[in-house]
Amino acid sequence: xxxxxxxxxxxxxxxxxxxxxxxxxxxxxxxxxxxxxxxxxxxxxxxxxxxxxxxxxxxxxxxxxxxxxxxxxxxxxxxxxxxxxxxxxxxxxxxxxxxxxxxxxxxxxxxxxxxxxxxxxxxxxxxxxxxxxxxxxxxxxxxxxxxxxxxxxxxxxxxxxxxxxxxxxxxxxxxxxxxxxxxxxxxxxxxxxxxxxxxxxxxxxxxxxxxxxxxxxxxxxxxxxxxxxxxxxxxxxxxxxxxxxxxxxxxxxxxxxxxxxxxxxxxxxxxxxxxxxxxxxxxxxxxxxxxxxxxxxxxxxxxxxxxxxxxxxxxxxxxxxxxxxxxxxxxxxxxxxxxxxxxxxxxxxxxxxxxxxxxxxxxxxxxxxxxxxxxxxxxxxxxxxxxxxxxxxxxxxxxxxxx
Amino acid sequence: xxxxxxxxxxxxxxxxxxxxxxxxxxxxxxxxxxxxxxxxxxxxxxxxxxxxxxxxxxxxxxxxxxxxxxxxxxxxxxxxxxxxxxxxxxxxxxxxxxxxxxxxxxxxxxxxxxxxxxxxxxxxxxxxxxxxxxxxxxxxxxxxxxxxxxxxxxxxxxxxxxxxxxxxxxxxxxxxxxxxxxxxxxxxxxxxxxxxxxxxxxxxxxxxxxxxxxxxxxxxxxxxxxxxxxxxxxxxxxxxxxxxxxxxxxxxxxxxxxxxxxxxxxxxxxxxxxxxxxxxxxxxxxxxxxxxxxxxxxxxxxxxxxxxxxxxxxxxxxxx
Numbered sequence: 001x002x003x004x005x006x007x008x009x010x011x012x013x014x015x016x017x018x019x020x021x022x023x024x025x026x027x028x029x030x031x032x033x034x035x036x037x038x039x040x041x042x043x044x045x046x047x048x049x050x051x052x053x054x055x056x057x058x059x060x061x062x063x064x065x066x067x068x069x070x071x072x073x074x075x076x077x078x079x080x081x082x083x084x085x086x087x088x089x090x091x092x093x094x095x096x097x098x099x100x101x102x103x104x105x106x107x108x109x110x111x112x113x114x115x116x117x118x119x120x121x122x123x124x125x126x127x128x129x130x131x132x133x134x135x136x137x138x139x140x141x142x143x144x145x146x147x148x149x150x151x152x153x154x155x156x157x158x159x160x161x162x163x164x165x166x167x168x169x170x171x172x173x174x175x176x177x178x179x180x181x182x183x184x185x186x187x188x189x190x191x192x193x194x195x196x197x198x199x200x201x202x203x204x205x206x207x208x209x210x211x212x213x214x215x216x217x218x219x220x221x222x223x224x225x226x227x228x229x230x231x232x233x234x235x236x237x238x239x240x241x242x243x244x245x246x247x248x249x250x251x252x253x254x255x256x257x258x259x260x261x262x263x264x265x266x267x268x269x270x271x272x273x274x275x276x277x278x279x280x281x282x283x284x285x286x287x288x289x290x291x292x293x294x295x296x297x298x299x300x301x302x303x304x305x306x307x308x309x310x311x312x313x314x315x316x317x318x319x320x321x322x323x324x325x326x327x328x329x330x331x332x333x334x335x336x337x338x339x340x341x342x343x344x345x346x347x348x349x350x351x352x353x354x355x356x357x358x359x360x361x362x363x364x365x366x367x368x369x370x371x372x373x374x375x376x377x378x379x380x381x382x383x384x385x386x387x388x389x390x391x392x393x394x395x396x397x398x399x400x401x402x403x
Numbered sequence: 404x405x406x407x408x409x410x411x412x413x414x415x416x417x418x419x420x421x422x423x424x425x426x427x428x429x430x431x432x433x434x435x436x437x438x439x440x441x442x443x444x445x446x447x448x449x450x451x452x453x454x455x456x457x458x459x460x461x462x463x464x465x466x467x468x469x470x471x472x473x474x475x476x477x478x479x480x481x482x483x484x485x486x487x488x489x490x491x492x493x494x495x496x497x498x499x500x501x502x503x504x505x506x507x508x509x510x511x512x513x514x515x516x517x518x519x520x521x522x523x524x525x526x527x528x529x530x531x532x533x534x535x536x537x538x539x540x541x542x543x544x545x546x547x548x549x550x551x552x553x554x555x556x557x558x559x560x561x562x563x564x565x566x567x568x569x570x571x572x573x574x575x576x577x578x579x580x581x582x583x584x585x586x587x588x589x590x591x592x593x594x595x596x597x598x599x600x601x602x603x604x605x606x607x608x609x610x611x612x613x614x615x616x617x618x619x620x621x622x623x624x625x626x627x628x629x630x631x632x633x634x635x636x637x638x639x640x641x642x643x644x645x646x647x648x649x650x651x652x653x654x655x656x657x658x659x660x661x662x663x664x665x666x667x668x669x670x671x672x673x674x675x676x677x678x679x680x681x682x683x684x685x686x687x688x689x690x691x692x693x694x695x696x697x698x699x700x701x702x703x704x705x706x707x708x709x710x711x712x713x714x715x716x717x718x719x720x721x722x723x
Contacts, residue, residue: 045691047646082683082690087542087644088637092433099429113542117639120544181531182540212529 024341030104031343036336037077039097039106041114046084051110053315054133055080057325058108058332060311065329071336079103085110087117094118098127105130105348107332108151108325112136112184115148123147128348130335131328131378135262137187140377142353147345149352149376151328155184155260156191157380158284161399162233162258163195165282165384166203174205176229176255178220178244180236181209188235188260205229210240221247234259242273249277257281261382266291267318270387279389284382287327288362290317292391300361327362331369331378334358366398419572423565432636433676435568438575439633440672444656445582445665446625451654452663453586454618455598457514460521462649464494464623466528466640468630473543473640474536483548483635487574490631491624498623502616521650528642542641545634571632578625582665585621594618595663659701661708670709674701 030037042055059078066075079101081093090109097103105128109115112134122129123145131151132139135158139150166173177192179185189207196203206227208220217240224232225248232255234244241263248255261284263269270278288295295301304326308315315322336343338351355378358369367381381400385392423431443465450456471493472486481489501520508516528537537543550566561569585591593614596604605611634640652675660671682693705712 044687046648080687082687084648085643086646087639087641088633091637091639092436095429095432099427113540113641113643116541116544117637117641120638182529184540211531212526 026342026344026347028104028344028346029102032074034074035077036071036074036343037079037101037103038332039094039101039103040078040080041083041090041093041097041106041109042080043085043110043114044082046086048085048111051133051321052082053319053321054108054110054325054328057312057315057322058329061307061326061329062332064307064311065333071333072340074336076332076336083111083114085114087113090114091117091121094121098122098125103127104343105345107131108133108328110134115139119145119148126345128345128352130348130352131331133328135187136183137191140375142374142376147349149349149371149378151331151378153261153284153286153379153382154377155187156194157377158261158382159188159191159235160195161284161382161384162282163192164399165396166231166258167196167200170231170256173203173231173256174227174229175203175231175233176206176224176227177204177208177233178217178224178236178240179207179209180240181211184237184262185209185235192233192235210236212237212240216247217243218247220244221253222251225251225253230255232257234263236260236263238263238265238268242269245270245273245278245281249274259283261285264392265320266387266391275389278387281387282384283387283392285385285392285394286364286367286379286382287320287323288364289320289392290323294394304362323362327360330360330362331355331358334369364394364398416576420569423568428562428564431564431568435564435571435636436633437669437672437676438568438571439629439636440653440656440675441668442575442578442632443626443629443653444660444668444671445578446622446629447653448622448657448660448662448664448668449582449586449594449625450618450622452657452661452667453591453598454594454615456615456618457510457654458517458622458650459514459654460517460519460524460647460650461622461626461653462645462647463517463520463524464498464626465630465633465649465653466524466642466645467497468494468627469634469640469645470528470537470543470630471627472631472634473545476545477538477543478536484570486635487628487631491628494627494630495620495624498626499616499620501623502619505619506612506615518647518650521647525642525646528645537642540642542639542644545638545640547638548635567636571636574628574632578628579665579668582625586665590614590617655698657708659698659705659708661710661712664708664710664714666713667708667710670713674709 040055042052043049044052059080062076062078070076079097083089083093094106097106107130109129110133115132115134126147129148131149133151135152135155137154137156139148177189179189193201206224206229208223210217210220221244232248234241234257236244241259257280259281264283288301290301290304304323305317307326308317335348335352339347353371353373355369355371364383369378371378381398383394383398384396385394422434426434447461450458468490471490475481475486475489476483505513505516529540547563548567549563550561554561593609596609597611597614601611656671656675659674661667678697679694682697683690685693
């Protein structure tokens with residue numbers, strides 16, 4: 001009799017407990033007990049195919065995570081399509097991912113025009129468009145676009161850091177600005193002017209813009225030089241940034257030079273410009289550069305190299321896009337970890353918007369990922385660095401643009 | 404048209420009308436894109452297939468059509484359906500005007516001139532004095548058209564994707580009929596005569612200059628209409644959408660589909676819509692190499708395009 005009572009009690013307890021256990025597990029399309037489906041578009045072909053390695057390194061990182069058992073016991077199924085950097089193709093692929101493949105969310109879709117093309121659609125469908133790979137400022141708009149979130153420090157934030165540095169070190173500087181005449185160049189310029197503040201706007205003594213269609217920026221540099229400026233802010237994509245650095249040096253103009261992070265690459269910008277001519281150039285960084293000797297014995301870079309050797313043996317560690325993908329993939333895993341068994345689209349956004357000083361080892365020391373439901377800019381801190389003729393040297397403190 | 408042909412046409416039309424009710428929204432959207440490409444290929448085929456002029460820059464007219472539609476909707480608040488004829492008219496004019504000087508150029512030289520147009524188009528769209536209208540690199544985002552209120556009333560609630568498909572289907576049908584009527588009569592014969600024997604055509608009294616620039620204008624109009632429909636379907640236009648690769652893709656489409664054939668436009672559209680996706684699924688590392696293999700296989704197996712192969716099979720069946 002007693003045993004029977006016990007049995008009933010146990011059954012009752014189990015019956016009461018199981019709905020509670022079921023209630024804890026919540027799934028939207030793309031998630032199950034065994035799998036989380038994450039979608040992505042990347043330019044594996046076309047004019048911007050150099051960025052395609054980002055999608056490939058994220059895929060490789062996920063392969064590693066899955067081999068180690070996945071996240072909370074679930075494997076990540078990374079579905080990534082080529083959009084050739086063409087917005088209509090991105091729309092088609094995003095619709096395929098959402099409607100046909102039924103992914104839980106999109107992650108790291110790459111390119112400003114491509115993400116603009118699906119911005120409305122994703123928000124209408126209420127499917128997260130998480131950590132997009134573009135530096136435009138507009139992705140940080142949780143009020144109007146709750147389902148879209150940026151990732152890297154945005155252009156305006158970065159430009160504010162240069163403005164701050166100029167105000168701190170040389171308050172009487174006369175500044176000349178070269179910028180690319182499109183939304184990217186204007187985004188930087190706006191951040192820079194905001195950073196200087198209204199009362200200091202007259203510090204900018206000359207501005208010159210160029211079109212991507214132009215063969216060189218030589219005439220713009222001569223024009224900027226003639227203004228008598230002693231400081232030069234170079235807002236240009238790699239090819240033009242290199243031309244500008246070289247033209248400034250060759251014309252005998254010796255200003256203090258700032259160059260945007262877009263063109264910080266030693267291989268793609270400073271080498272063609274001339275390493276000697278690039279000496280003293282100041283820019284910002286938020287990632288550890290694998291070729292920087294400072295990190296030669298750093299555990300994070302050693303781990304990265306081990307990852308590259310095992311999962312991407314053909315990859316080029318000097319290409320910053322690899323470590324970029326390796327880093328952002330860790331943010332993906334973190335968001336999924338935080339979601340636990342509540343894998344709904346709503347919760348994905350909620351977790352992505354509640355990162356508190358999350359540290360990824362490949363970020364520069366002191367830089368962390370922090371978000372809130374009113375702040376959709378995960379990375380806002382950068383550190384200044386100066387080129388010494390062979391490599392960059394970090395200096396000063398990590399600077400948060402919002403403080 | 405024979406009775407049999409009419410019957411086949413009716414069956415095909417019925418199938419096309421049932422399609423969006425059996426397909427998912429995403430597939431319906433893809434089907435609408437196929438129709439859009441078919442209209443574009445039809446236009447290019449009039450120029451290249453029937454008139455023998457090679458254009459490597461027709462993507463530029465597709466872009467103009469897309470932008471005319473987007474700007475009219477975005478700036479002037481025009482209804483989406485009104486932008487389609489407007490885009491067609493704008494491209495007819497631009498195409499005709501471009502055709503006038505281009506007439507002096509023959510064969511490969513015309514190909515180069517149109518190539519220049521195709522290459523420069525994305526940069527023209529980024530031109531900063533036009534930015535107020537074109538939105539520069541950012542492009543223009545447009546709203547998706549809803550089905551008219553009339554349909555739910557008769558118990559046929561269409562979602563936006565289905566409605567867009569039917570709208571595109573109606574325009575495509577009209578454009579195919581127009582092309583059919585245009586090409587089967589005097590005009591069509593004149594165009595083909597110019598293609599086959601330019602001097603002979605002139606001797607026969609055909610105004611070759613007029614016909615050639617007309618062919619250019621009409622094909623540009625088709626492109627413009629396709630561009631407008633494409634913009635409405637994708638809901639976004641940006642300069643990066645209309646690079647020179649698009650023009651090349653169109654050329655690939657008409658050759659694979661079948662030159663100088665109306666039905667070829669549809670086959671070609673299916674090819675350029677789906678084969679790149681299939682290639683991407685086969686190999687992520689080298690999708691365009693796979694695409695190349697497909698292309699070579701098609702051209703090798705069907706040297707006169709899919710339409711030519713279909714014709715051949717039908718003729719063979721008839722003779723046996």
